[in-house]
Amino acid sequence: MNLxxxxxxxxxxxxxxxxxxxxxxxxxxxxxxxxxxxxVVGAVLAGVFGLYLxxxxxxxxxxxxxxxxxxxxxxGVARFASGVFGPVPLSPLDALxxxxxxxxxxxxxxxxARLLVITTPGTELLDGLAHFFGAFRRFGVNPExxxxxxxxxxxxxxxxxxxxxxxxxxxxxxxxRRGPVRLMGPVLVATVGHARATxxxxxxxxxxxxxxxxxPGPDYTRGA
Amino acid sequence: xxxxGPTPVIELRGAVxxxxxxxxxxxxxxxxTPGTLRIxxxxxxxxxxxxxxxxxxxxxGKSTLVRLLNGLVQPSAGTVTVHGLDTVSRVDExxxxxxxxxxxxxxxxxxxxxxxxxxxxxxxxxxxxxxRRRAAEAxxxxxxxxxxxxxxxxxxxGGQRQRLALATVLATDPALLVADEPTTLLDxxxxxxxxxxxxxxxxxxxxxxxxxxxxxxxxxxxADRCLVVADGRIVHDDDGPGAVAxxxxxxHDRRAARTRPGAGRQERAR
Numbered sequence: 001m002n003l004x005x006x007x008x009x010x011x012x013x014x015x016x017x018x019x020x021x022x023x024x025x026x027x028x029x030x031x032x033x034x035x036x037x038x039x040v041v042g043a044v045l046a047g048v049f050g051l052y053l054x055x056x057x058x059x060x061x062x063x064x065x066x067x068x069x070x071x072x073x074x075x076g077v078a079r080f081a082s083g084v085f086g087p088v089p090l091s092p093l094d095a096l097x098x099x100x101x102x103x104x105x106x107x108x109x110x111x112x113a114r115l116l117v118i119t120t121p122g123t124e125l126l127d128g129l130a131h132f133f134g135a136f137r138r139f140g141v142n143p144e145x146x147x148x149x150x151x152x153x154x155x156x157x158x159x160x161x162x163x164x165x166x167x168x169x170x171x172x173x174x175x176x177r178r179g180p181v182r183l184m185g186p187v188l189v190a191t192v193g194h195a196r197a198t199x200x201x202x203x204x205x206x207x208x209x210x211x212x213x214x215x216p217g218p219d220y221t222r223g224a
Numbered sequence: 225x226x227x228x229g230p231t232p233v234i235e236l237r238g239a240v241x242x243x244x245x246x247x248x249x250x251x252x253x254x255x256x257t258p259g260t261l262r263i264x265x266x267x268x269x270x271x272x273x274x275x276x277x278x279x280x281x282x283x284x285g286k287s288t289l290v291r292l293l294n295g296l297v298q299p300s301a302g303t304v305t306v307h308g309l310d311t312v313s314r315v316d317e318x319x320x321x322x323x324x325x326x327x328x329x330x331x332x333x334x335x336x337x338x339x340x341x342x343x344x345x346x347x348x349x350x351x352x353x354x355x356r357r358r359a360a361e362a363x364x365x366x367x368x369x370x371x372x373x374x375x376x377x378x379x380x381x382g383g384q385r386q387r388l389a390l391a392t393v394l395a396t397d398p399a400l401l402v403a404d405e406p407t408t409l410l411d412x413x414x415x416x417x418x419x420x421x422x423x424x425x426x427x428x429x430x431x432x433x434x435x436x437x438x439x440x441x442x443x444x445x446x447a448d449r450c451l452v453v454a455d456g457r458i459v460h461d462d463d464g465p466g467a468v469a470x471x472x473x474x475x476h477d478r479r480a481a482r483t484r485p486g487a488g489r490q491e492r493a494r
Contacts, residue, residue, distance in 0.1 A: 005376060006336060006337070006374075122335050122336045122337065122340045123335070123340045123343050123356075123357075124353075126344075127353065148334075151335070152334050155334065155336050158378065159330070194331070197326075197328075198331060198334060200296055200326075201324075201331050202334065203296060203319070204294055204296055204319065204322075204323075204326075204332075205344075205345060205392070205393070206316070206319040206320050206396070207347075
């Protein structure tokens with residue numbers, strides 16, 4: 001199962017209006033970022049877990065840790081290093097506390113954001129985003145296109161994961177060791193190719209619906 | 225054939241496609257401006273038959289030719305007119321009348337679940353969310369995909385995915401359906417299923433014409449008309465069985481010529 005796939009349900013969390021979900025997410029995240037006291041972070045984490053319980057998805061609570069622990073560990077190490085080697089050097093023991101709190105706070109924000117995505121059907125997210133981007137219409141933003149772009153980006157994550165696996169297999173079958181540096185180039189090229197193909201497919205379906213402005217850049221499909 | 229709306233005719237007049245590129249591959253010419261390569265054309269033809277197939281070697285220009293028909297590729301010179309609409313100046317109208325089916329359905333399906341992808345197609349015509357959801361379920365049921373609305377597109381079989389891709393295209397009720405190698409990735413059962421479905425479309429709903437490329441010569445032979453493309457030009461134009469017979473003979477003749485001593489390409493023919 002993918003990290004961001006929709007888990008259908010009928011719990012109060014699933015049925016809550018999207019605006020409320022976003023408001024709660026915003027409040028939780030702001031508290032986690034701005035108020036990094038162990039007690040506060042612990043309380044918010046408990047609250048997020050409570051929401052997972054309410055959504056009847058308690059088993060999903062730790063998924064961001066299982067899939068994203070290197071990222072969280074990196075945040076923790078960075079905080080630890082800046083504590084030990086910072087302008088006011090702390091002893092390693094004293095720097096450990098803030099590092100753990102940062103990891104817990106980032107984890108809490110990720111878990112809360114993920115709960116919003118997995119309890120909301122994709123089309124509803126799309127409508128909500130389009131509504132949100134509507135506020136930027138007067139700055140030349142096409143809300144439908146912007147919402148679609150965010151949605152396509154979210155749903156391309158599993159595709160990139162599959163591309164990484166496929167290229168790792170291709171390297172292994174040629175007797176080469178897989179490494180992030182060796183993989184990055186080919187996966188990047190494949191991803192750009194997939195993006196082009198997806199764009200072509202969207203254009204073929206007449207999406208986004210509003211007419212796109214003719215961009216003044218070089219147009220290779222027409223002769224000079 | 226019903227003839228509602230504009231005359232269902234596709235016209236290509238001196239259509240040419242040049243792309244940037246310096247070194248022409250064998251069989252390729254240079255484009256009209258320096259630094260470009262001619263990958264298609266000039267193509268002059270009128271397609272009025274309900275079902276047209278396009279066959280030819282890999283890289284011959286088949287895909288480019290059919291991409292001209294919905295404005296995904298625009299001609300560098302000449303004009304392409306679909307049912308009376310120019311594909312450059314009225315590209316939005318052309319696309320709203322044209323459905324395009326890709327070889328790989330995963331490229332075409334952008335939403336996480338089957339139902340949501342069909343809903344995406346219906347966004348333009350049905351604004352109300354509840355109505356749209358019901359319409360999407362009806363479309364899925366119509367295509368034998370009932371009950372799969374909440375299934376992730378990654379969890380569908382290859383055949384179901386291609387069937388879903390077709391359903392999302394047909395949900396917009398296109399007057400012209402273009403398919404680029406629609407059966408290449410499918411097993412025999414699904415190949416025949418998709419072929420039968422595609423061939424049955426012209427004349428139903430708003431659909432008037434079907435144009436497809438394929439390497440499956442049995443499929444090509446079922447078309448009313450078949451174009452053989454080589455090196456960016458139409459080299460043969462006949463009914464389905466006639467063009468397929470010509471293409472087979474042409475390929476075998478070329479291979480025979482290559483294996484003759486002194487032809488210089490023995491290594492490929494071994």
